[in-house]
Every structure is written in C-alpha cells, then in structure tokens.
Amino acid sequence: MSFKIYLAKTRGMCAGVDRAIRVVNLALERYGAGKVWVLHEVVHNHHVVQDLKNKGAVFVESLSEIPDGSVVIFSAHGVGIATFNEAKERHLTIIDATCPLVSRIHRKMNRAGLEGKDAVVIGHAGHQEVTGTIGQYMGDPSKVHVILTPEDVAALNISDNAAIFATQTTLSVDETAKTVAALKERFPHIEGPKTDDTCFATQHRQGAVKKLAQICDVVLVAGSKNSSNSNRLREVAASCGAQAYLVEDHLELQSKWFDGIKAVGLTAGASVPEYVVDGILKFLREKSNCDVEEIGEAPVKRSFALPQGV
Ligand code: SF4
Known part of the structure; x- marks a missing residue:
C-alpha cells in the first residue's frame, strides 16, 4: 500500500471548544473532583468527555440529577432561559460555557421574543444548540419556526415585516446559503445576518x-x-x-x-x-x-x- x-x-x-474545555478544567481545580456537574456533553466529542469524566466532572442530561446548591456548567451549545431560571431556583452556581458566537444568536432571539416577532431558526431540530436557541425566545412559542431546507420555506406562515432569522453555527455553508436565499426571496424584509450565522x-x-x-x-x-x-x-x-x-x-x-x-x-x-x-x-x-x-x-x-x- x-x-x-x-x-x-x-x-x-475551535476557540469556543477550547474555552469550554478550559472552563471545566478550571472548575475542577476550584471545586474538586465529583463537585462539578456538566449539563449535557460540554462539546460533542467522546474523547474530550471521557477525559473530563476521568478527572472528576459529572455529566448529566437533566438539572434534576444535580443536588441543590451544586456547581453546574452549561455546555458550549447553550441552553434556554427556562434552564437558567430553574438552575437559579435550585440555588445552583452557574458557570456558562456557551460559545460567545452562540450567545450572540441568543441575544437576537431574546430581542425577537420581546418585540413579538416571528423567529425562523435554520438548523437541525433536536440538536442541542438549536434547542438552546429556541429556548431563548420568551414569547409565543408558535412564533418560532425551525426549518432546514429551501423546501421548508414554502410552508412558513409569517409576516414579512415582523420576522427575524438565525442559523445554527455548524451547518453546511453551501446548503444554508440556498435556504437563506429562498427565505429572503419569499420574505424580502426579514431581518437577519447578511449571509448566515455559521461561525x-x-x-x-x-x-x-x-x-x-x-x-x-x-x-x-x-x-x-x-x-x-x-x-x-x-x-x-x-x-x-x-x-x-x-x-x-x-x-x-x-x-x-x-x-x-x-x-x-x-x-x-x-x-x-x-x-x-x-x-x-x-x-x-x-x-x-x-x-x-x-x-x-x-x-x-x-x-x-x-x-x-x-
Ligand atoms: S460556534 Fe463555532 S467557534 Fe463556537 S464552539 Fe461552535 S464551532 Fe466552535
């Protein structure tokens, strides 16, 4: 051969992943093995998660698995506002490892919710980042629409003048461009990034x-x-x-x-x-x-x- x-x-x-891993390592140094809880995989890599487990980080899929008053780290993919609120009610110490580029999208969703605008999120429904992003919209949930392909655009029933769009950060640049083009063609006044939010x-x-x-x-x-x-x-x-x-x-x-x-x-x-x-x-x-x-x-x-x- x-x-x-x-x-x-x-x-x-990338910089966001490097930061999230540093956050878990620093939290382990500060609070000790077995005392740091991470909600969801901090980044989607088996080796990284296993290394951090070996050092004493505890990974869970629900806040209900974490004892009251403990330290919780939110993953690089981000979480919704309801998760923040629940953690505060449970007196958890929150360390937010959400990538700053994802947080930027969260702020757009926050604003759209406050203004009562429809929000179209281009991404994979059920992916951690998309779940966190739509969870940042604190308004009528029927105004949030998760789509992926240009074909999905035809089914949208939103007002051209009161809508924003955002995209998952890790999509295919070329495929997303097609969906964004279809969206802008049907809704020329929709607010959003010049191209998309892929990082x-x-x-x-x-x-x-x-x-x-x-x-x-x-x-x-x-x-x-x-x-x-x-x-x-x-x-x-x-x-x-x-x-x-x-x-x-x-x-x-x-x-x-x-x-x-x-x-x-x-x-x-x-x-x-x-x-x-x-x-x-x-x-x-x-x-x-x-x-x-x-x-x-x-x-x-x-x-x-x-x-x-x-
Ligand atoms: S948004 Fe981009 S930079 Fe941030 S963690 Fe995800 S892939 Fe990395």
Whole structure:
C-alpha cells in the first residue's frame, strides 16, 4: 500500500471548544473532583468527555440529577432561559460555557421574543444548540419556526415585516446559503445576518476540506457521530467527489478503504483533540510508507474570554 497523506492546516479544535474545555478544567481545580456537574456533553466529542469524566466532572442530561446548591456548567451549545431560571431556583452556581458566537444568536432571539416577532431558526431540530436557541425566545412559542431546507420555506406562515432569522453555527455553508436565499426571496424584509450565522470555525474547516477533497480519493474526518460540524465536513468532502468517512479515532479505520488509493486527506471537526489526529496519522504511516503534507491556509487564531465563575 502506498499513498500520500494530505493534512488540512485548518482543522480540529475551535476557540469556543477550547474555552469550554478550559472552563471545566478550571472548575475542577476550584471545586474538586465529583463537585462539578456538566449539563449535557460540554462539546460533542467522546474523547474530550471521557477525559473530563476521568478527572472528576459529572455529566448529566437533566438539572434534576444535580443536588441543590451544586456547581453546574452549561455546555458550549447553550441552553434556554427556562434552564437558567430553574438552575437559579435550585440555588445552583452557574458557570456558562456557551460559545460567545452562540450567545450572540441568543441575544437576537431574546430581542425577537420581546418585540413579538416571528423567529425562523435554520438548523437541525433536536440538536442541542438549536434547542438552546429556541429556548431563548420568551414569547409565543408558535412564533418560532425551525426549518432546514429551501423546501421548508414554502410552508412558513409569517409576516414579512415582523420576522427575524438565525442559523445554527455548524451547518453546511453551501446548503444554508440556498435556504437563506429562498427565505429572503419569499420574505424580502426579514431581518437577519447578511449571509448566515455559521461561525468562522465552521466556514474555515469546510473551505479546507473542499481543498482536500479536490486532490484526494479518500477523505477522513475525525469526529464523533453526534458532532454537527464533523458530519458536515464529511458531507462537504463527499459532495466534492471524495470517498469520505467520519471516524471517532484510528480504531474505526478499515484497511480496505485504502486499497489502490493514491492520496488520503485528513481533517478533524471543531471539537476534536489533536492527539486523535496523531493516532490516525500513526495508523496510516504503519500501513504505508507515506509522505505527509499540510495544505491550505494557516488557521485563524482566536480566543474568547472566560465566563464568570472560574
Ligand atoms: S464551532 Fe463555532 S460556534 Fe461552535 S464552539 Fe466552535 S467557534 Fe463556537
């Protein structure tokens, strides 16, 4: 087996994920193992969650599982206002690890609710981020509409002059552009971002994986199955013609994927630690005496200030 590996320079952990993980680690230092409760997976990556569990963080799916007066961390995906209120009533110490780019969308939803405007959210219904975003609308819930595709736009029954739209941060840039175009065509006065709310990390990683897919027969995307941005990376690579696989880590790689292949691309979702990428590279190098070349733009370095409480 002999192939070359192309590694996307822009890959892996984003600023929002890095911040959320730092928040849990700092909370563990401050309050101790077993004393820090995290509502939902802090980021959607199996390795990250397991590492933090091993250090003593306790992950739960409901506030009711947390003893009164404890410390709770809200995940990078954000939560709705009702969850904040319930945590306050239960005298929990809240540390909010919601990514600041998600919080920005929350503020738009807050305003729309106060003004009684319809709010169209483009995203995957049931995803943690979308659930948190719609939970920030404190008005008539029938005025919140979750859609995904251009076809969904036709079914909307809203007023053109009193509506806003927002998008999940980790969608496919290209697919979302089609939905936004359909929305603006039907409702020319709808308020919203110029393009969409997909974040810089999502945009840059999708741009990088397109470059990989143009020159590679196979593209590997490291990421967990419940990671929205990782799934979108796999889809973008597949839409460019590559055989694309989403893998948790090197243990999921199958040798037959690389039979007769000349070039393999590798990238990682925004919640994936670099050691997962290293493990995949090690596996591939053991299969083939291959060169590795990093390609694409250098990643844009950003960081976000920490929230209160850590
Ligand atoms: S993917 Fe984007 S929105 Fe999500 S945590 Fe990272 S920077 Fe924030």
